[in-house]
Amino acid sequence: MANPVANFFKRPSKITTGKRIGLIVLGIVLFLSLAAFGPVLALHQTALNPDYVAARVVDEIDVSSAAHDWLTKNISPGNIYVAKSIELGIINLEPKIKERLQSVVSSVYGFILERLEKGKLVEMVASQRPLVNDVVNNVQTVLDLPVLAPVIDSLGIDAAAIQKYVNVSQINAYFDALEQLAQARAAFIAVKNSFIPLIIAILLLIIGIVLIARQVIFTTRELGIIFTAYGALQFIGAFIIKGYTSPLLRQYDIPQFLQNALQRLNNDFTSILIAFSLSVLFCGIVLLVVSFIYKPRQLPARKRG
Numbered sequence: 048m049a050n051p052v053a054n055f056f057k058r059p060s061k062i063t064t065g066k067r068i069g070l071i072v073l074g075i076v077l078f079l080s081l082a083a084f085g086p087v088l089a090l091h092q093t094a095l096n097p098d099y100v101a102a103r104v105v106d107e108i109d110v111s112s113a114a115h116d117w118l119t120k121n122i123s124p125g126n127i128y129v130a131k132s133i134e135l136g137i138i139n140l141e142p143k144i145k146e147r148l149q150s151v152v153s154s155v156y157g158f159i160l161e162r163l164e165k166g167k168l169v170e171m172v173a174s175q176r177p178l179v180n181d182v183v184n185n186v187q188t189v190l191d192l193p194v195l196a197p198v199i200d201s202l203g204i205d206a207a208a209i210q211k212y213v214n215v216s217q218i219n220a221y222f223d224a225l226e227q228l229a230q231a232r233a234a235f236i237a238v239k240n241s242f243i244p245l246i247i248a249i250l251l252l253i254i255g256i257v258l259i260a261r262q263v264i265f266t267t268r269e270l271g272i273i274f275t276a277y278g279a280l281q282f283i284g285a286f287i288i289k290g291y292t293s294p295l296l297r298q299y300d301i302p303q304f305l306q307n308a309l310q311r312l313n314n315d316f317t318s319i320l321i322a323f324s325l326s327v328l329f330c331g332i333v334l335l336v337v338s339f340i341y342k343p344r345q346l347p348a349r350k351r352g
Contacts, residue, residue: 070259267334270331278330
């Protein structure tokens with residue numbers, strides 16, 4: 048029994064004007080779908096992945112150095128042995144501290160994304176601003192809590208030592224950034240919900256081109272041109288995005304560790320975009336090569352009776 052797929056392509060249909068127009072339209076839509084899918088893929092792997100974001104942020108936090116600096120300035124002058132003991136303990140526990148911290152950051156970031164999707168991020172920020180201000184302005188009250196007081200006294204920590212490292216304006220800058228993020232809710236939802244539909248759309252468009260053309264040379268050449276054009280343009284565009292975003296991030300007044308984390312996120316985003324564009328570009332070149340070297344079999348001429 049003959050293979051129906053083989054039979055389908057044995058007698059390819061003629062490329063009429065109507066089919067040619069249809070193939071051009073499908074090709075344009077396929078190119079645009081690929082152009083949209085590249086950034087969406089990179090965002091899903093980076094900025095929209097709480098575990099990834101948490102790992103990048105926590106990696107930039109040097110727990111041991113931060114503890115050493117703080118203990119040296121605030122504990123060592125009066126309790127050098129206590130400071131050394133705490134520092135050694137922190138060094139030994141740093142991997143576990145980072146693991147727990149990463150879990151906390153992932154949960155907080157996931158919560159922020161959830162609030163953003165539900166349109167309640169601005170409301171959440173408005174409710175947290177007074178709370179943060181109250182805590183910072185009443186550090187002494189927190190230190191006087193019965194549970195904390197004995198430990199705090201033994202370490203010689205006072206409100207002034209803590210407030211020196213707590214910058215209310217910087218915390219409010221974070222809140223301002225979250226409120227700006229809330230303005231991009233529509234774009235966030237579009238990116239979050241378009242991942243799977245874009246994959247399906249790309250596959251259906253490719254299948255549609257194959258079924259309409261029913262010619263190996265025509266199909267491979269059209270898909271090859273589309274993939275090559277997209278891959279080359281996106282490859283160049285990724286470097287433009289990287290060069291534009293890096294100086295833009297430096298304009299914000301945020302801690303250096305978070306600045307570094309955002310720079311790494313930007314680098315990873317563009318790296319994924321570059322990898323995807325090069326993969327599509329390679330496929331496009333292969334298809335173009337096939338379209339030029341493929342030799343269709345000649346059908347035997349019918350005998351005249």
